[in-house]
Amino acid sequence: MSGLSFAIPGGIGAVLAGLMFVLLRGDRRSVVDTIVHVALAAVTAVFLGYLASRAIDNPGGFLEILVGGLLSGVLYSLVALGFVLIFKASGVFNYAQGAMVLVAGLALVRSLDYLTGLGVANIVAIPLAILFSGAVMALCAFVIEKWVLRPLLNQDGLTLFMSTIGATFVLEGLAQMVFGSGVYPLRLFPTDAWILGEGMFPGGILVNKLDVWGGLIAAILVVALAAFFQYTKTGRALRAVADDHAAAQSVGIPISWIWFIVWLVAGIVALVAATVWGTKLGVQFSIVFLALKALPVLIIGGFTSVPGAIVGGLIVGAGEKLAEIYLGELIGGGIEYWFAYVLALAVLLVRPQGLYGEKIIERI
Amino acid sequence: MSSNTVMPVAPAAGSTAASTQPAEASGLAVAAARAAGGAGSREDRARRTGEVILSVENVSLSFGGVRAISDVSFDIRKGEIRAIIGPNGAGKTSMLNVINGFYFPQQGVITFKGEKRREMRPYFAASSGISRTFQNVALFKGMSTLDNMMAGRTLKMQRGILWQALRFGPAVNEEMRHREVVEKLIDFLEIQHIRKVPVGKLPYGLQKRVELGRALAMEPELLLLDEPMAGMNLEEKEDMSRFIITINQHLGTTIALIEHDMGVVMDLSDRVVVLEYGRKIADGTPDQVKADPKVIDAYLGVSH
Numbered sequence: 145m146s147g148l149s150f151a152i153p154g155g156i157g158a159v160l161a162g163l164m165f166v167l168l169r170g171d172r173r174s175v176v177d178t179i180v181h182v183a184l185a186a187v188t189a190v191f192l193g194y195l196a197s198r199a200i201d202n203p204g205g206f207l208e209i210l211v212g213g214l215l216s217g218v219l220y221s222l223v224a225l226g227f228v229l230i231f232k233a234s235g236v237f238n239y240a241q242g243a244m245v246l247v248a249g250l251a252l253v254r255s256l257d258y259l260t261g262l263g264v265a266n267i268v269a270i271p272l273a274i275l276f277s278g279a280v281m282a283l284c285a286f287v288i289e290k291w292v293l294r295p296l297l298n299q300d301g302l303t304l305f306m307s308t309i310g311a312t313f314v315l316e317g318l319a320q321m322v323f324g325s326g327v328y329p330l331r332l333f334p335t336d337a338w339i340l341g342e343g344m345f346p347g348g349i350l351v352n353k354l355d356v357w358g359g360l361i362a363a364i365l366v367v368a369l370a371a372f373f374q375y376t377k378t379g380r381a382l383r384a385v386a387d388d389h390a391a392a393q394s395v396g397i398p399i400s401w402i403w404f405i406v407w408l409v410a411g412i413v414a415l416v417a418a419t420v421w422g423t424k425l426g427v428q429f430s431i432v433f434l435a436l437k438a439l440p441v442l443i444i445g446g447f448t449s450v451p452g453a454i455v456g457g458l459i460v461g462a463g464e465k466l467a468e469i470y471l472g473e474l475i476g477g478g479i480e481y482w483f484a485y486v487l488a489l490a491v492l493l494v495r496p497q498g499l500y501g502e503k504i505i506e507r508i
Numbered sequence: 509m510s511s512n513t514v515m516p517v518a519p520a521a522g523s524t525a526a527s528t529q530p531a532e533a534s535g536l537a538v539a540a541a542r543a544a545g546g547a548g549s550r551e552d553r554a555r556r557t558g559e560v561i562l563s564v565e566n567v568s569l570s571f572g573g574v575r576a577i578s579d580v581s582f583d584i585r586k587g588e589i590r591a592i593i594g595p596n597g598a599g600k601t602s603m604l605n606v607i608n609g610f611y612f613p614q615q616g617v618i619t620f621k622g623e624k625r626r627e628m629r630p631y632f633a634a635s636s637g638i639s640r641t642f643q644n645v646a647l648f649k650g651m652s653t654l655d656n657m658m659a660g661r662t663l664k665m666q667r668g669i670l671w672q673a674l675r676f677g678p679a680v681n682e683e684m685r686h687r688e689v690v691e692k693l694i695d696f697l698e699i700q701h702i703r704k705v706p707v708g709k710l711p712y713g714l715q716k717r718v719e720l721g722r723a724l725a726m727e728p729e730l731l732l733l734d735e736p737m738a739g740m741n742l743e744e745k746e747d748m749s750r751f752i753i754t755i756n757q758h759l760g761t762t763i764a765l766i767e768h769d770m771g772v773v774m775d776l777s778d779r780v781v782v783l784e785y786g787r788k789i790a791d792g793t794p795d796q797v798k799a800d801p802k803v804i805d806a807y808l809g810v811s812h
Contacts, residue, residue: 376679377658377665380651384659387648394608394646395726396634396663448650502650 184490191471198470204345209465215355217461218362219424222417223434224441224453225366226410231447232373233382233406234293236304242435243315244411247284249418249427250323251277253330270332274415281411284315289403297399298389316432325429330422333357358420362454365416369409370450382406386448440488446501455499460484560619561586561762562607562638562730567616569602569786576602577613577786584730589756590764591777595806598783600766601643604732607764608640609633621729635663637729641722641736643766645715649708653699653718654690656707660725661686690725697721697751713744720751724761731755733765737772745769749776774798782806 199206223245230238255276259269292307334353342348373379384392385402393399421431437460445456464483472479491498563583569576577599584590592600605611607618609628618625620636639660648656665682694700697717702710707718716736723731736752737745749772755761767773773780774794782790782803790800797803 375683377662377683380655380659381662383651383655384648384662387650388646390610391642391646391648392659393610393630394634394640394642395660395722396631397659398631 180493184494191467195466195470204341204347204349207341207345208349208351209469210462211349211351212355213462213465214458215352215359215461216465217458218355218359218454219417219420219457220434220437220441220460221454221457222358222362222365222413222420223438224445224457225362225369225450226413226417227438227442228445228447228450228453229369229410229413230406231386232450233386234304234403235301235386236293236308237301237447238410239305239308239435240288240312240315241410241414241438242432243312243319244281244284244414245418245421245434246427246429246431247315247319248277248281248411248415249330249422249431250319250328251280252415252418253328253422253427254323256330257328277415277418278412281415282408285404285407285411288407289400293403294400316429320429327426327428328422329426330419332419333423335423354420354423361416361420365413366450366454373450378402378405437484440484442498443488444491444498446498448502449498449500452498452500460487463487559586560584561621562764563619564603564607565617565619567603567606567613567618569599569606569611569613575786577606577783579615580783580786580788581616582781582788582791584762584764585779586762587756587760588762588778589752589776590762591773591780592764592766592783593768593770593773593780594783594789597785599786600783601734602786603783604640604734604764604766607633608638608732634726637727638732639723639726639728639730640732641716641719641734643734643738645712645719647707647715647719647722650706652704653694653707653710653721654703656718657690657693657721657725658686660722661690663726690721693721693724696754697724713740716740716748717751720748724755724759728761730762730764733763733767735766735768737767737769745772752776 195206223241226241226244227238230236230241252273256269256273259272260266264272288311292311293304296304296307334357336353338351338353338356339348340351373382381392381397381402382405384395384397385399389399392402417434418427418431421434425431441453441456441460443456444459445452445454460483464480467483468477468480560583563581565581567580568578580599580603592603594600602611606613607628609630609632612627618628620628620633620638623636625632648659651659665686694703697720699714699717699721702714702718707715710718720733720736723733733752737748740748752763752765753776756763765773765777767776777794779792780790780794780797781788782797782800784802784806789802789806790797792800
């Protein structure tokens with residue numbers, strides 16, 4: 145590693161870190177805060193500088209890791225998106241989102257297996273299976289709204305959160321009872337890879353087609369959902385319900401209908417996440433733990449922001465892959481598993497509402 | 509609406525859009541608006557407000573062992589300003605919540621526009637023309653003033669979720685039509701400058717005004733105001749009173765309000781119902797109520 149290749153990116157990193165420090169610091173001025181922020185900024189600067197120097201040493205390899213990381217980050221975003229939707233619209237932190245991904249995946253893969261077992265051609269079987277699993281998610285939304293949420297109308301957020309923990313176990317148990325508890329391979333998307341830019345970099349850059357598909361679908365979903373939330377009557381009603389149940393009722397917004405819509409949309413998002421993750425890992429119980437990875441994503445992006453979920457997912461995805469490869473060489477592997485949480489802790493220290501979250505000011 | 513013919517002040521009554529109001533309304537205080545009609549106006553209004561729009565009969569409400577309302581009956585006539593007063597804890601807000609469908613009374617019947625119901629439901633109340641404001645401002649804090657008021661138009665907007673998702677054609681036209689109505693209200697309430705500001709950031713007095721705007725955006729027949737002037741200074745109270753009178757006289761909206769400021773109550777309202785410990789102790793014109801010994805006792809304490 146040449147001196148120059150470290151100095152230039154190191155300088156850029158320091159400038160970036162300084163900027164971040166000023167931008168994120170906000171209105172807090174206590175000594176402890178300042179020390180923490182400076183320390184975080186320094187660590188970030190060194191990390192970014194080190195990454196940049198490695199990138200200059202081997203741009204092809206760096207790009208491959210970065211692109212792979214970003215694209216797998218999209219999948220985190222998809223799961224996080226389900227959380228954000230429900231949190232925005234009902235103020236409920238929906239612990240059951242991971243379970244919903246499992247339910248959607250199992251319904252899809254099992255109905256697809258059943259149909260192909262009957263000799264139905266894929267071109268017919270796949271849409272049918274998607275319709276069926278969509279219907280299962282609608283049923284979930286209906287049941288959860290009617291028997292979990294409606295009796296708890298106007299209750300505290302924590303109460304609702306606890307009720308979704310209960311719903312998680314019911315969903316997980318029922319789904320595995322009905323659809324089985326094995327590992328079921330799912331092949332909706334191509335799983336081979338492209339080799340790009342062979343002329344520019346030695347060996348080219350390897351990109352998984354599946355990741356690209358996932359990224360595309362996520363992008364479409366996000367744009368559609370963001371527009372829906374921002375510009376339509378129902379979107380406005382969703383935001384209204386999230387802000388104040390009683391006030392929303394007083395202007396005639398039918399809360400149960402809105403909640404059904406929200407859970408249905410979250411179910412559809414779960415279904416999309418399940419198709420992509422299922423193709424990657426096979427549909428299995430461990431998909432539930434994806435939900436845990438969505439937590440740091442949400443903390444980084446902000447619980448109330450759709451773009452936040454996306455950016456958070458990308459940061460976590462790219463960050464953990466880069467850290468795994470480049471830091472792993474220095475301090476040993478396994479970084480991928482904890483990196484997101486450390487990042488989330490750092491964000492909590494500097495900017496508790498997340499990058500895009502709403503800063504809630506309570507008048508007292 | 510035959511009653512329009514005897515509307516005292518408004519040459520362009522009832523259907524007039526709110527946009528014509530600010531010019532004549534601005535600068536006028538309560539007294540001026542009242543002076544135009546004076547005592548005569550009150551009698552006129554008594555005549556034209558004959559028809560009962562909402563009646564509450566023998567309503568009792570209790571939470572566990574606590575009786576919030578015991579056997580209260582009263583009615584609200586079309587076009588009037590009806591005040592509900594009483595000491596703290598008298599059951600005034602509970603009464604509004606019963607009318608609005610947030611609380612379900614154990615006994616009693618509520619009749620709104622001729623339709624009898626054992627208990628109201630918020631959705632039914634809103635869709636049949638009752639809107640309200642809250643004692644502690646209940647706005648959608650993360651949303652802008654405009655969005656808050658547009659949320660008040662939810663029931664008026666008909667296009668289904670699929671049209672909205674398409675974002676072109678009928679749903680967009682509809683959105684624009686309703687936006688126009690809301691903009692007129694914004695002009696009327698003189699809150700143009702905070703149109704895009706998230707309401708959580710607004711000072712209290714303006715929040716109250718936005719909340720009134722949201723309630724008005726529903727084009728209610730009966731408007732319930734829960735302490736619309738609580739915590740306001742004199743000037744803000746005058747503004748609010750002016751809005752209430754204009755809404756009542758020019759839009760023909762029936763208003764039921766809870767208020768602690770006796771001066772305002774006696775000036776604004778046509779009839780007053782007085783509650784104490786969940787019971788009705790008096791009901792009549794401001795003058796009758798003021799002279800009622802039971803009311804004087806309730807407010808000043810009984811001498812023994």
